[in-house]
Amino acid sequence: MSTSKAARTPTDPVDAIIDQWAAVRPDLDTAAMEVFGRVFRLSRAMGDRMEKTYARLGISRGEFDVLATLRRSGDPYALSPRQLSATLMLTTGGMTGRLDKLERAGLLRRSPDPHDRRALQVTLTDKGLTLVDEAVGAGLAVQTEALSSLDEEQAGQLADLLRQLLAGTGRTSR
Amino acid sequence: MSTSKAARTPTDPVDAIIDQWAAVRPDLDTAAMEVFGRVFRLSRAMGDRMEKTYARLGISRGEFDVLATLRRSGDPYALSPRQLSATLMLTTGGMTGRLDKLERAGLLRRSPDPHDRRALQVTLTDKGLTLVDEAVGAGLAVQTEALSSLDEEQAGQLADLLRQLLAGTGRTSR
């Protein structure tokens, strides 16, 4: 399909909000909203879509994150609850709940750590491995499709700008 | 296919995750993660910072959103709970809770709609108006500071790419 429409997007919901602020508070510098307003909306919209995608396979997005972290860690697909909660920026209480659900579903297994009797090893089962391999493919397909609004050069440019912004904000954080 | 890594970019957490996937699942096309992985992380990091910023003024981020929506609507700063929950993509149950808290804090007021006895009018109090005006300034300051990792041209470019991506994904949704 050729893009016969004008490339200039007239206004989106974020532009509308910024215009509203300009009307009631013309003193405000709203330039940063142009970026972060869209980051927040994009994150929510895509997050909802990922949620639905994983739901078709019977897991939540948070549960997918656990399985994917184990899968990414490579053979033997074993990490401790502590490592998982640190990676996923989750409290240990939250992780206990996720592991409970995933273990009940037969997607992973908790076994004692042979070297530290306080610790556990969380391991992907065959069923869990199969499921996460399917889920990661499905999730990436959704993201790839969403990204198709941009051509390859634009996507690369966007990724670079986001990397730079993320690096800067990470440092200044609490 | 992925572009070759530029040596000047010191790899961020998202690059690390992509590399991990490449090691265990070299068949995956992870290009979309370069964008959405960063969008998710940026949204969470900035969301946490906004939360802390508003917390100093005694409100949560969700409560700020309610006050800000009323403020943006202009004089007389009155909307119905239904309008608010639609704008903020929140169920009516969730909105009831937010309004309860904000009303108890004296930041807004619920009064009967003179034209529809089912409906209410939610109005900003003077105290609420003062507080939201301070909060929006504080929030924008945090966002502006975060955006300072980019120069003005880059920020504009980033906003344009995000607008285009958001427009495309919004339509394909379901």
Next chain:
DNA sequence: AGTAATTAGCTTAGCGCTAAGCTACTTATC
């Protein structure tokens, strides 16, 4: 060795959300 401090994982209370269902009121249809 003996004791203190740290760490792993779990439990509980509380919070804010959604989904579903309720009552009161309004609008549309005959």
Next chain:
DNA sequence: GATAAGTAGCTTAGCGCTAAGCTAATTACT
């Protein structure tokens, strides 16, 4: 004018999270 359908706002049950506190095991200090 009566009745059906739709709408506004609230309530409740359930879910997943955090913060705080617990026990058991490990490590560090003397």
